[in-house]
Amino acid sequence: MRVFKLERYFARYEFQAKYLLSSSDCESLSQAELLALAGDDTRRMWEELILGYTESQGHPLLREEIAKLYENTSAEDILVAVPEEGIFLAMNSFPGKNGQFLHPFPAYQSLSEIAYAAGYEPLAWPLRVEGGRWSLDLEQLRRQVSPRMRLLVLNFPHNPTGYLPSAAELQEIVTIAREHNLFIFSDEMYRYLEHHPEERLPAICDIYENGVSLGGLSKSFALPGLRIGWLATRHKTLFESLAQLKDYTTICGSAPSEILAIIGLQAKEILLERNRSIVRNNLQLAREFFQSRQQDFQWLEPQGSSIAFPRLLRKIPVGTFCDAVVRQENLMILPGDVYNFPGNHFRIGLGRKSFPEALARLGAFLERI
Numbered sequence: 366m367r368v369f370k371l372e373r374y375f376a377r378y379e380f381q382a383k384y385l386l387s388s389s390d391c392e393s394l395s396q397a398e399l400l401a402l403a404g405d406d407t408r409r410m411w412e413e414l415i416l417g418y419t420e421s422q423g424h425p426l427l428r429e430e431i432a433k434l435y436e437n438t439s440a441e442d443i444l445v446a447v448p449e450e451g452i453f454l455a456m457n458s459f460p461g462k463n464g465q466f467l468h469p470f471p472a473y474q475s476l477s478e479i480a481y482a483a484g485y486e487p488l489a490w491p492l493r494v495e496g497g498r499w500s501l502d503l504e505q506l507r508r509q510v511s512p513r514m515r516l517l518v519l520n521f522p523h524n525p526t527g528y529l530p531s532a533a534e535l536q537e538i539v540t541i542a543r544e545h546n547l548f549i550f551s552d553e554m555y556r557y558l559e560h561h562p563e564e565r566l567p568a569i570c571d572i573y574e575n576g577v578s579l580g581g582l583s584k585s586f587a588l589p590g591l592r593i594g595w596l597a598t599r600h601k602t603l604f605e606s607l608a609q610l611k612d613y614t615t616i617c618g619s620a621p622s623e624i625l626a627i628i629g630l631q632a633k634e635i636l637l638e639r640n641r642s643i644v645r646n647n648l649q650l651a652r653e654f655f656q657s658r659q660q661d662f663q664w665l666e667p668q669g670s671s672i673a674f675p676r677l678l679r680k681i682p683v684g685t686f687c688d689a690v691v692r693q694e695n696l697m698i699l700p701g702d703v704y705n706f707p708g709n710h711f712r713i714g715l716g717r718k719s720f721p722e723a724l725a726r727l728g729a730f731l732e733r734i
């Protein structure tokens with residue numbers, strides 16, 4: 366497999382740079398904050414927890430809490446896994462590996478890389494800037510789909526652009542997939558961070574019988590250190606393959622993480638509101654910052670997620686710009702190069718409380734150069 370450029374960039378700077386402007390998660394909760402939200406039953410489960418192996422499919426109560434996030438998908442259709450592991454399991458479990466798959470471009474690299482390594486031929490579905498916003502052309506999907514295509518990869522809200530199609534467009538995508546008998550893998554890690562809640566999309570596992578949704582607690586729920594995510598699908602044969610492959614990755618989840626995840630999901634409204642409020646405030650600051658520097662940047666409004674992907678307009682490569690920022694300001698910014706995406710874009714993260722300070726460092730840097 367080729368190097369996961371984004372994760373290597375983070376490995377280099379995430380715990381070295383003093384200021385981070387590009388993290389995709391929301392401000393992590395402390396264990397004490399999370400435990401303060403526990404009810405009597407879950408507190409007892411936490412205190413009396415035995416550190417043994419856990420159920421391979423995931424704790425039954427955890428799967429019940431996860432199933433409450435869906436309309437037509439039940440606890441038996443959920444397989445708990447680390448989010449990144451979920452991508453690995455799914456891409457290696459879909460049948461038809463000599464065919465093609467279509468993925469959004471840019472993409473969080475594992476969404477294309479793992480399917481490619483598993484034997485699929487990749488086709489890119491590029492996001493474009495139209496009228497100051499990101500868009501995806503459904504006509505292009507219709508043009509590219511062929512009898513050789515097996516799998517469609519979706520990721521809405523999208524990393525890194527924050528793009529969301531409309532519910533009608535998603536329905537149209539599902540109709541095309543159904544006509545051509547495609548599986549859909551839908552990475553929904555940023556679900557619940559829509560900037561207009563009425564734009565939240567249905568989960569693929571609820572609306573498509575050959576669909577798999579990836580969910581997790583790392584982004585919208587601000588609990589990345591739990592390493593808890595899940596795959597949700599009503600496709601029974603596929604589910605069996607996913608569960609069997611997990612025996613070769615982690616076998617089962619971490620016992621403490623499962624209990625903390627149950628506590629987090631039972632308090633989901635509190636967590637989601639906390640995180641949405643951080644993102645809302647930072648988004649407003651980002652708009653003001655970038656729009657007041659239109660000679661330097663093109664601001665591209667995200668419709669959801671805790672990230673955005675503006676464009677640097679100065680005549681220097683964005684990688685060189687980010688290198689200089691991290692060296693001179695101790696501020697990490699993720700260049701669009703790690704997505705192999707042209708156009709001098711960079712990612713900013715809107716979920717951290719330190720965002721105003723990090724943005725001020727960027728402002729200071731721009732004043733100086």
Ligand SMILES: Cc1ncc(COP(=O)(O)O)c(C=O)c1O
Binds near residue numbers: 448450524583
């Ligand atoms: C779109 C997307 N999917 C999956 C993941 C993986 O999540 P985790 O790092 O919690 O395994 C990420 C993390 O950045 C992501 O942005």
